[in-house]
Each structure stands twice: as C-alpha cells, then as structure tokens.
Amino acid sequence: MENGLIHAFVLKPGGDVESLDFDGVRAWTPEQGVLWAHFQLDATDAREWLGKRARLPHLVPEALLAGETRPRASSTGEGILVTLRGVNLNPGADPEDMVSIRMWVDEHRLISTRRRQLLSVQDAVKSMTDVPVTGTPDLVLRITNRLTERMGDVIDDLEDRVALLEASIMEKPDPTIRADLSELRREAIALRRYLAPQREALTRMQLEPPAFFSDLDRVRLREITDRLVRLVEDLDAVRERASVVQEELVSRLSDQMNQRMYVLSVVAALFLPMGFLTGLLGINVGGIPMADNPFGFWIFTGLLVLVLAIQLFVFLRKRWF
Known part of the structure; x- marks a missing residue:
C-alpha cells in the first residue's frame, strides 16, 4: 500500500x-x-x-x-x-x-x-x-x-x-x-x-x-x-x-441525606435537656443539690430517664417521628 x-x-x-x-x-x-x-x-x-x-x-x-x-x-x-x-x-x-x-x-x-x-x-x-x-x-x-x-x-x-x-x-x-x-x-x-x-x-x-x-x-x-x-x-x-x-x-441521595439529618436532629433534641442538666450540675461551685446525698447520682439518673421519657411521649404525640 x-x-x-x-x-x-x-x-x-x-x-x-x-x-x-x-x-x-x-x-x-x-x-x-x-x-x-x-x-x-x-x-x-x-x-x-x-x-x-x-x-x-x-x-x-x-x-x-x-x-x-x-x-x-x-x-x-x-x-x-x-x-x-x-x-x-x-x-x-x-x-x-x-x-x-x-x-x-x-x-x-x-x-x-x-x-x-x-x-x-x-x-x-x-x-x-x-x-x-x-x-x-x-x-x-x-x-x-x-x-x-x-x-x-x-x-x-x-x-x-x-x-x-x-x-x-x-x-x-x-x-x-x-x-x-x-x-x-x-x-x-x-x-x-x-x-x-x-x-x-x-x-x-x-x-x-x-x-x-x-x-x-x-x-x-x-x-x-x-x-x-x-x-x-x-x-x-x-x-x-x-x-x-x-x-x-x-x-434519592438527597432523601437519604435528609433522613440521616432528621435522625441526628431528633437525637440532638432528645439529649439537649439532659445535656443542659448535666452541664448545670457539673459546675464547680457550692450549693449543688444532693452533693452530700449517697443516692444523689441514682436520683439524678432517674430524673434524666424521666425527662427522656416525657420527650419521647411528646414527640410521638406530635408525630415528629
């Protein structure tokens, strides 16, 4: 050629x-x-x-x-x-x-x-x-x-x-x-x-x-x-x-992201009051309630569980999840 x-x-x-x-x-x-x-x-x-x-x-x-x-x-x-x-x-x-x-x-x-x-x-x-x-x-x-x-x-x-x-x-x-x-x-x-x-x-x-x-x-x-x-x-x-x-x-990817962000928002909302209470009681000053009570930790833990239960009840009633 x-x-x-x-x-x-x-x-x-x-x-x-x-x-x-x-x-x-x-x-x-x-x-x-x-x-x-x-x-x-x-x-x-x-x-x-x-x-x-x-x-x-x-x-x-x-x-x-x-x-x-x-x-x-x-x-x-x-x-x-x-x-x-x-x-x-x-x-x-x-x-x-x-x-x-x-x-x-x-x-x-x-x-x-x-x-x-x-x-x-x-x-x-x-x-x-x-x-x-x-x-x-x-x-x-x-x-x-x-x-x-x-x-x-x-x-x-x-x-x-x-x-x-x-x-x-x-x-x-x-x-x-x-x-x-x-x-x-x-x-x-x-x-x-x-x-x-x-x-x-x-x-x-x-x-x-x-x-x-x-x-x-x-x-x-x-x-x-x-x-x-x-x-x-x-x-x-x-x-x-x-x-x-x-x-x-x-x-679909946006829906997945929104769903994950929604779950994270709910978790953050549930732990926000408990975070506030634990932070308030964790300050290093006098006058903290139940500081000398040997059952103070368990009483406070029960209080946190009660707050969490009330929040879940309210969220379910309002159909937030």
Missing part, C-alpha cells in the same frame, strides 16, 4: 469481480466495467493521482483529500460527492471517535478515500463475494447501510447501559454511578453531534438522487435514511433517560 491504494476492483457486467493494482487503476476505462478504488488519503502517490490524473470534476479532489470533514452530499451533473462517518470500532478506540469516508460516485466508478480504517468498508468488500454488485449505487448503499447498522449496535449498547443504571438506582442508589452516567451522556452527545449532519446528508441525497440511481436504489436509500433517523431519535431518548436517571439518583 505504498502508493496509497488499499484495494481496487472492476465489477464485470456478469457479476464477476476483478482485483486491480495501482497501474490497473490508472489504465482503467469504463469499457472494462464499474471501478471501485479505495485510497489512503495521506499517501503521496494517491494524492497526486487523485489531484491530477483521475479526471475528476472541479473541487472533487480537494474534497476527497480533505483532512477534516463533515457529513454531506453534493450532487453535480456527473455524479455525487458523499462524505459519511462511522463509529470507530477499531481495537482500543472509542466508538464516538468517528471515522470518515469520502466518496465520489458516478455511473462508472466509485472513488473513496479514508484516513483511518473503517470496518464498514471491509463489510462491503466481503459482501461482494456473496451478492453480485449491480453498480456504483449498489456499492454506495452497501457501505452506507453497514455504517448505519454498526451505529445501531453501538446505540443499542448505550440503551442497555442506561437500563442497567436505572435498575441499579432503583435497587440501591450509589454515588459512584454519577461517573457512569456522565460518561454515558458524553458518548451519546458526541455520537449525536456527528449523526445529525449525516441524517441531513442522506436526506438530501434521497431528495436529490443522481440520475443513474434506479427506483430500487432510491427505495433502499429511503430505508437507510429512515433507519438513521430512528437511530438519532434513539440517541435523544438515551440522553433523556440518562438525565432522568441522574435526577432520580440526586433525589
């Missing part, structure tokens, strides 16, 4: 697939069949070929080689420029760290570029051996469909996590759950920030499909777009559920 070519295929009319090297891509003509060439955008040879020798419409090479991208779909008279993002499912990566794929699609070729590996592209390559490709629209829709399906798996995982947090809070509120809730909300917000523009891109692609898209292709595109719309709605639901769970956690 020194020249930047990750893979290239020519799709024959009969369904056969022929692999090409970089020289084969440069020598390709539409008479050979439909071309799909996938490049590493930061490779020098790939950038040079895409920029000068690929015979692409104006501004398309710049879009295919752009470092930072936003999901979009822009139609021209010859084809359509599509930039999409998928979840990062590479080992050790965070799913919300989205990976972009840039595609130029016309009737005879699909040229795509990437900076990092996208598993959905590999899925599309594997599917070519199982189901023959009918054309460039079919290829684009296969990649887009796999992007959406893999996003669905990640969002389903978020829904499972928020459901577990809901159940754990109902059983036993734990302050450590706050960190899990914050992380879940952060992931949902990051995913939605990228999925919302992608929804708009697919919607525009659906409303302004290229002329070489068949009626079946347009139906498939509509189904994929509807699926993505539902995923965005599911993300919104995950964020709202996480907010509700966080509010419930704060409420």
Whole structure:
C-alpha cells in the first residue's frame, strides 16, 4: 500500500469481480466495467493521482483529500460527492471517535478515500463475494447501510447501559454511578453531534438522487435514511433517560441525606435537656443539690430517664417521628 491504494476492483457486467493494482487503476476505462478504488488519503502517490490524473470534476479532489470533514452530499451533473462517518470500532478506540469516508460516485466508478480504517468498508468488500454488485449505487448503499447498522449496535449498547443504571438506582442508589452516567451522556452527545449532519446528508441525497440511481436504489436509500433517523431519535431518548436517571439518583441521595439529618436532629433534641442538666450540675461551685446525698447520682439518673421519657411521649404525640 505504498502508493496509497488499499484495494481496487472492476465489477464485470456478469457479476464477476476483478482485483486491480495501482497501474490497473490508472489504465482503467469504463469499457472494462464499474471501478471501485479505495485510497489512503495521506499517501503521496494517491494524492497526486487523485489531484491530477483521475479526471475528476472541479473541487472533487480537494474534497476527497480533505483532512477534516463533515457529513454531506453534493450532487453535480456527473455524479455525487458523499462524505459519511462511522463509529470507530477499531481495537482500543472509542466508538464516538468517528471515522470518515469520502466518496465520489458516478455511473462508472466509485472513488473513496479514508484516513483511518473503517470496518464498514471491509463489510462491503466481503459482501461482494456473496451478492453480485449491480453498480456504483449498489456499492454506495452497501457501505452506507453497514455504517448505519454498526451505529445501531453501538446505540443499542448505550440503551442497555442506561437500563442497567436505572435498575441499579432503583435497587440501591450509589454515588459512584454519577461517573457512569456522565460518561454515558458524553458518548451519546458526541455520537449525536456527528449523526445529525449525516441524517441531513442522506436526506438530501434521497431528495436529490443522481440520475443513474434506479427506483430500487432510491427505495433502499429511503430505508437507510429512515433507519438513521430512528437511530438519532434513539440517541435523544438515551440522553433523556440518562438525565432522568441522574435526577432520580440526586433525589434519592438527597432523601437519604435528609433522613440521616432528621435522625441526628431528633437525637440532638432528645439529649439537649439532659445535656443542659448535666452541664448545670457539673459546675464547680457550692450549693449543688444532693452533693452530700449517697443516692444523689441514682436520683439524678432517674430524673434524666424521666425527662427522656416525657420527650419521647411528646414527640410521638406530635408525630415528629
């Protein structure tokens, strides 16, 4: 892959697939069949070929080689420029760290570029051996469909996590759950920030499909777009559920704190008179009652017990606890 070519295929009319090297891509003509060439955008040879020798419409090479991208779909008279993002499912990566794929699609070729590996592209390559490709629209829709399906798996995982947090809070509120809730909300917000523009891109692609898209292709595109719309709605639901769970956690922890403070207040109220009496009799001056009485301690202890009993009786009558 020194020249930047990750893979290239020519799709024959009969369904056969022929692999090409970089020289084969440069020598390709539409008479050979439909071309799909996938490049590493930061490779020098790939950038040079895409920029000068690929015979692409104006501004398309710049879009295919752009470092930072936003999901979009822009139609021209010859084809359509599509930039999409998928979840990062590479080992050790965070799913919300989205990976972009840039595609130029016309009737005879699909040229795509990437900076990092996208598993959905590999899925599309594997599917070519199982189901023959009918054309460039079919290829684009296969990649887009796999992007959406893999996003669905990640969002389903978020829904499972928020459901577990809901159940754990109902059983036993734990302050450590706050960190899990914050992380879940952060992931949902990051995913939605990228999925919302992608929804708009697919919607525009659906409303302004290229002329070489068949009626079946347009139906498939509509189904994929509807699926993505539902995923965005599911993300919104995950964020709202996480907010509700966080509010419930704060409420339950606050109730626990209030209950403990109430118990402490009752205990303090019960011992306040006894503390006053013991403090009063503990002053080191003359005239303390029963100072010379051998039973003075027990008489005073009985008095304290009586005061405590009277307080408990009053608290119970007033329903203070």
